[in-house]
Amino acid sequence: xxxxxxxxxxxxxxxxxxxxxxxxxxxxxxxxxxxxxxxxxxxxxxxxxxxxxxxxxxxxxxxxxxxxxxxxxxxxxxxxxxxxxxxxxxxxxxxxxxxxxxxxxxxx
Amino acid sequence: xxxxxxxxxxxxxxxxxxxxxxxxxxxxxxxxxxxxxxxxxxxxxxxxxxxxxxxxxxxxxxxxxxxxxxxxxxxxxxxxxxxxxxxxxxxxxxxxxxxxxxxxxxxxxxxx
Numbered sequence: 001x002x003x004x005x006x007x008x009x010x011x012x013x014x015x016x017x018x019x020x021x022x023x024x025x026x027x028x029x030x031x032x033x034x035x036x037x038x039x040x041x042x043x044x045x046x047x048x049x050x051x052x053x054x055x056x057x058x059x060x061x062x063x064x065x066x067x068x069x070x071x072x073x074x075x076x077x078x079x080x081x082x083x084x085x086x087x088x089x090x091x092x093x094x095x096x097x098x099x100x101x102x103x104x105x106x107x108x
Numbered sequence: 109x110x111x112x113x114x115x116x117x118x119x120x121x122x123x124x125x126x127x128x129x130x131x132x133x134x135x136x137x138x139x140x141x142x143x144x145x146x147x148x149x150x151x152x153x154x155x156x157x158x159x160x161x162x163x164x165x166x167x168x169x170x171x172x173x174x175x176x177x178x179x180x181x182x183x184x185x186x187x188x189x190x191x192x193x194x195x196x197x198x199x200x201x202x203x204x205x206x207x208x209x210x211x212x213x214x215x216x217x218x219x220x
Binding site: 034046 | 211213
């Protein structure tokens with residue numbers, strides 16, 4: 001069964017404290033792994049797509065990496081405005097399979 | 109990036125009422141989706157469409173129905189709302205080249 005698991009469920013960091021979020025997946029045929037950011041009461045906002053193991057993408061303080069079993073979202077020197085829930089999804093067959101997300105809180 | 113709109117943003121209604129949640133996109137995307145999301149939980153696909161006159165049910169059983177008469181419009185209807193329908197409903201459309209889905213702001217539905 002296709003499955004996406006994100007860890008940790010929640011992460012509290014001090015401003016400037018770097019860390020990583022994990023997304024592990026089991027799918028029958030990966031056609032892409034997606035990272036989104038979701039603010040409270042809003043729809044998910046697209047961040048990155050990764051298609052093959054070894055691929056990396058960066059945007060400001062965020063960097064996403066992909067292996068054959070998991071993806072990491074690295075956040076470097078985060079700021080309070082980076083606080084949000086970060087969602088991971090994998091494209092398998094005809095639809096996206098979503099993780100439950102990691103709630104990231106950055107304290108000033 | 110897609111421009112995708114949902115109305116209303118918030119809706120509080122009584123049990124038994126019929127409601128329609130509106131979703132429109134201006135990018136000409138053929139594929140559109142409806143998701144249901146409860147607080148702190150993953151998104152669940154309830155309906156999708158690959159183009160005009162095409163609609164399919166997703167993995168999550170839902171008592172709602174959808175229609176796709178125009179490319180840009182994908183409304184979701186609940187014939188008789190119940191408290192169990194209380195949730196956030198998210199509409200999305202996808203870029204045909206990358207399969208990237210772009211989301212609207214969502215409708216927060218509360219059924220009393």
